[in-house]
Amino acid sequence: MQTGYCKKRILIISHSSVVDIYQDKLRELAKYNSLQITLLIPSIYLEGAKLVCGGIGGEGYKVEKLYAIFGKSGRQHLHFYPSLFFTLRRIKPDIIHLEEEPESLVSFETIYLSKFLRPIPKIVLFTWRNLEKTHKEWSLLSTQRYVYPMVENYTLKNIDYLITGNRDGTNIFKKKGYRWPIKIIPQYGVDTNKFRMLENAESLKKVLELSGFVVGYVGRLWKPKGIGTLLKAISQIDKKFTLLLLGSGPDRNEYLELAKSLGIDHKIRMVSSVKASDVVEYLNCMDVMVLPSETTTEWKEQFGRVLIEAMACEVPVIGSSSGEIPNVIGDAGLIFEEGNEKELADKISILMDNSELRQKLGEAGRKRVLEYFTNKRISEMLFSIYHEIGNE
Numbered sequence: 001m002q003t004g005y006c007k008k009r010i011l012i013i014s015h016s017s018v019v020d021i022y023q024d025k026l027r028e029l030a031k032y033n034s035l036q037i038t039l040l041i042p043s044i045y046l047e048g049a050k051l052v053c054g055g056i057g058g059e060g061y062k063v064e065k066l067y068a069i070f071g072k073s074g075r076q077h078l079h080f081y082p083s084l085f086f087t088l089r090r091i092k093p094d095i096i097h098l099e100e101e102p103e104s105l106v107s108f109e110t111i112y113l114s115k116f117l118r119p120i121p122k123i124v125l126f127t128w129r130n131l132e133k134t135h136k137e138w139s140l141l142s143t144q145r146y147v148y149p150m151v152e153n154y155t156l157k158n159i160d161y162l163i164t165g166n167r168d169g170t171n172i173f174k175k176k177g178y179r180w181p182i183k184i185i186p187q188y189g190v191d192t193n194k195f196r197m198l199e200n201a202e203s204l205k206k207v208l209e210l211s212g213f214v215v216g217y218v219g220r221l222w223k224p225k226g227i228g229t230l231l232k233a234i235s236q237i238d239k240k241f242t243l244l245l246l247g248s249g250p251d252r253n254e255y256l257e258l259a260k261s262l263g264i265d266h267k268i269r270m271v272s273s274v275k276a277s278d279v280v281e282y283l284n285c286m287d288v289m290v291l292p293s294e295t296t297t298e299w300k301e302q303f304g305r306v307l308i309e310a311m312a313c314e315v316p317v318i319g320s321s322s323g324e325i326p327n328v329i330g331d332a333g334l335i336f337e338e339g340n341e342k343e344l345a346d347k348i349s350i351l352m353d354n355s356e357l358r359q360k361l362g363e364a365g366r367k368r369v370l371e372y373f374t375n376k377r378i379s380e381m382l383f384s385i386y387h388e389i390g391n392e
Contacts, residue, residue, distance in 0.1 A: 029061070098125045163185050248272040
């Protein structure tokens with residue numbers, strides 16, 4: 001790894017990094033001898049409907065765990081750290097990397113308090129935002145309706161570098177008048193040593209009773225994810241297949257009823273709960289993985305992490321045109337117009353009938369992940385940013 005630069009103290013503040021797998025990126029960053037990395041996370045946080053106590057860190061970086069107001073309720077925009085200033089003063093970071101949204105109180109708190117440090121640290125902020133927010137969803141009497149825009153405005157005027165997880169985010173903040181450096185980098189990458197093609201998928205296929213061509217979906221069973229369109233699409237295919245739905249969600253029973261009405265319920269296998277470490281085995285059971293997300297007024301696909309996990313396993317992918325999906329897939333998969341069940345059925349049929357194309361897309365998918373979406377690649381891009389602003 002690179003050496004020869006002045007050692008820079010990097011403080012990364014990230015509530016989502018209470019989940020150990022999300023620290024894989026830091027393990028790669030820590031290999032740069034010129035960086036001294038500290039991760040600050042809540043001592044306890046409601047992440048993914050579970051209260052999580054963060055780990056102790058890994059080789060090459062330290063973890064600071066602070067009590068967070070609203071941490072136990074998982075309030076992303078409202079949580080903050082009462083004792084943050086004392087931690088900032090002790091660590092004396094050269095660069096603070098905020099993995100928090102610009103309207104979040106912890107972003108405001110960090111930036112405001114950092115101005116009392118000498119020298120004042122540079123601020124990098126990561127955002128997943130890909131929809132314009134007017135905050136009109138809050139009532140006229142709601143404090144958030146007025147506070148969030150003010151916090152966001154303050155944040156954007158007082159950071160040195162903005163990282164967006166998608167192209168829509170870049171366009172949104174440029175329209176808002178942000179004129180400082182900006183780059184598109186996913187927050188997290190995929191471990192290609194874990195997510196790869198496996199040779200023993202047949203045993204799990206037998207357990208799940210998967211026969212014929214296996215179409216797969218991984219994610220929340222929730223209307224904006226477009227599972228209704230997927231069910232309607234495969235009901236039009238008169239060939240032997242099984243649909244494997246991996247995940248749970250509020251609309252599960254509704255999809256079961258829809259499958260019955262379409263006459264395909266006997267071709268569906270639902271697996272509600274799977275350990276994160278076991279997802280790779282289920283992906284390897286699939287002949288194609290579909291992400292049929294559909295944009296609403298309040299949501300559109302920010303990235304689609306399951307896409308890069310499937311691509312790393314050399315499973316060909318089909319994605320809708322929602323949000324960042326086309327940019328993630330590139331030319332390593334097939335895209336259909338979101339909500340268009342006929343076009344999706346055609347894309348699935350194309351892959352059913354063409355094993356050569358499936359292999360070609362599978363190989364292209366892994367190559368694309370290795371080039372753009374590994375934690376090593378993401379750490380390289382972050383290191384470049386740290387070096388750039390640290391030498392201004």
